[in-house]
Amino acid sequence: MLLKSLHAKHSELSKTERQLEILSNGIFKDGSLLTFAEKIKSVNQFPLRPKKIEILQLNFGYMCNQVCAHCHVDAGPDRKEIMTVETMQQCLDVIKNTGVHTLDLTGGAPEMNPNFRWFVEEASKLGVQDFIVRSNLTIILANKKYHDLPEFFAKHNIHVISSLPYYKREKTDKQRGDGVFDKSIKALQMLNEVGYGMPNSNLKLDLVYNPSGAFLPIDQKALEHDFKIALKEDFNIDFNSLFAITNLPISRFLDYLITSDNYEDYMFSLVEAFNPKAVANVMCTNTISVSYDGWLYDCDFNQMLGLKVAVSEKHISQFNEAILTNRTILISQHCYGCTAGAGSSCQGTVA
Amino acid sequence: MEKTYYDPADLKKFGKISEWNEELGTKFFEYYGKVFEEGSLTAREKSLIALAVSHTIQCPYCIDAYTGDGLKRGITKEEMMEAVHVAAAIRSGATLVHGVQMMNKYDKLSM
Numbered sequence: 001m002l003l004k005s006l007h008a009k010h011s012e013l014s015k016t017e018r019q020l021e022i023l024s025n026g027i028f029k030d031g032s033l034l035t036f037a038e039k040i041k042s043v044n045q046f047p048l049r050p051k052k053i054e055i056l057q058l059n060f061g062y063m064c065n066q067v068c069a070h071c072h073v074d075a076g077p078d079r080k081e082i083m084t085v086e087t088m089q090q091c092l093d094v095i096k097n098t099g100v101h102t103l104d105l106t107g108g109a110p111e112m113n114p115n116f117r118w119f120v121e122e123a124s125k126l127g128v129q130d131f132i133v134r135s136n137l138t139i140i141l142a143n144k145k146y147h148d149l150p151e152f153f154a155k156h157n158i159h160v161i162s163s164l165p166y167y168k169r170e171k172t173d174k175q176r177g178d179g180v181f182d183k184s185i186k187a188l189q190m191l192n193e194v195g196y197g198m199p200n201s202n203l204k205l206d207l208v209y210n211p212s213g214a215f216l217p218i219d220q221k222a223l224e225h226d227f228k229i230a231l232k233e234d235f236n237i238d239f240n241s242l243f244a245i246t247n248l249p250i251s252r253f254l255d256y257l258i259t260s261d262n263y264e265d266y267m268f269s270l271v272e273a274f275n276p277k278a279v280a281n282v283m284c285t286n287t288i289s290v291s292y293d294g295w296l297y298d299c300d301f302n303q304m305l306g307l308k309v310a311v312s313e314k315h316i317s318q319f320n321e322a323i324l325t326n327r328t329i330l331i332s333q334h335c336y337g338c339t340a341g342a343g344s345s346c347q348g349t350v351a
Numbered sequence: 352m353e354k355t356y357y358d359p360a361d362l363k364k365f366g367k368i369s370e371w372n373e374e375l376g377t378k379f380f381e382y383y384g385k386v387f388e389e390g391s392l393t394a395r396e397k398s399l400i401a402l403a404v405s406h407t408i409q410c411p412y413c414i415d416a417y418t419g420d421g422l423k424r425g426i427t428k429e430e431m432m433e434a435v436h437v438a439a440a441i442r443s444g445a446t447l448v449h450g451v452q453m454m455n456k457y458d459k460l461s462m
Contacts (some may be wrong), residue, residue, distance in 0.1 A: 005422075166429070211423070215423045216423060223425070268363055272363075
């Protein structure tokens with residue numbers, strides 16, 4: 001199990017340029033596989049353009065209490081990058097003045113940002129339709145100061161989306177660390193206790209499944225069915241929906257693919273599963289991702305690859321809805337992860 | 352010539368068999384796809400049967416393919432190993448049951 005981030009280990013793959021180089025060389029350079037640009041050209045969907053900006057996804061920082069083996073953020077306790085109050089205020093201004101209706105807080109563990117609660121209180125006053133917090137669950141049990149998070153989430157009608165790679169201990173702990181499964185189960189029970197995910201409750205609790213290895217997820221509905229039965233029978237846990245998310249070949253997951261000699265086969269499976277119908281609804285068409293330091297990106301993955309939006313106003317302080325809506329989305333071969341099979345996004349499948 | 356009989360990369364080229372006989376190749380892949388659809392047996396059950404048969408026929412391509420397919424479907428390693436033992440039991444049983452033929456022949460030839 002990884003105990004340090006690639007960043008702390010000064011790994012070659014902590015450099016975004018190196019990751020982009022790997023994604024453009026080898027099988028994509030020698031013609032074995034079409035690049036993503038060539039592929040979407042072949043189905044007349046190039047260049048990729050956004051529709052209406054509906055979701056603002058804010059990365060509150062790379063600090064996390066876990067060091068998951070697949071993490072595309074390369075988050076962990078050794079990461080100190082966090083969003084400041086000033087940047088948070090700029091985000092609030094954007095929410096106030098634009099047509100964004102969904103706010104999506106992520107990290108790292110967004111709850112670890114010391115100004116997390118202040119932001120949630122301020123943002124919930126703005127009447128956002130869907131206010132999401134991506135919680136890793138174990139944070140709720142990590143320290144006494146987080147134990148009341150379920151009540152805090154409920155008070156502000158937060159939509160909680162949590163990662164649980166599998167409904168069995170072995171696969172979850174292998175991906176997310178020893179003991180993570182038991183703590184996640186306990187945290188889910190605490191969320192259920194305050195009404196999250198319960199029948200006839202408005203408090204939404206969705207789970208995220210992502211494969212614990214070099215393979216693609218199967219049908220989201222079938223997985224949701226299996227998760228619901230297993231979690232109910234074994235732990236009396238209720239939840240709303242399950243999102244099946246494909247692991248994208250960047251950061252720690254790319255490192256895993258390369259060191260386990262799975263990179264080429266994985267890229268072949270992604271390309272083979274390319275679904276033109278998924279291209280039309282990939283999340284970069286309705287989302288803007290904001291980094292802890294306020295830069296704007298087409299998506300969370302482009303953020304981790306350092307690919308800022310292709311317009312001159314690249315910072316939250318310069319947010320211009322009209323200009324951003326007319327931009328061209330930056331792509332590379334990692335984009336195949338969002339268009340494989342039924343597609344993949346932070347909101348689950350897209351096709 | 353290749354230095355080995357099996358190359359993992361060849362599995363990805365399976366579809367190319369249609370290039371030398373399109374009609375039969377196409378019919379085969381249609382049939383193959385249909386066989387693995389949900390039916391009276393679930394796709395999951397079919398995946399486990401395929402894994403067991405892959406071991407019986409000792410097809411390295413099939414073992415790779417159906418181990419990966421099983422992982423996707425959430426089939427556990429315990430379930431996979433049990434399936435392999437089923438294959439092994441039938442295979443060893445088939446060897447041993449021929450022992451009866453050997454015994455019959457032995458008895459027939461002996462005074």
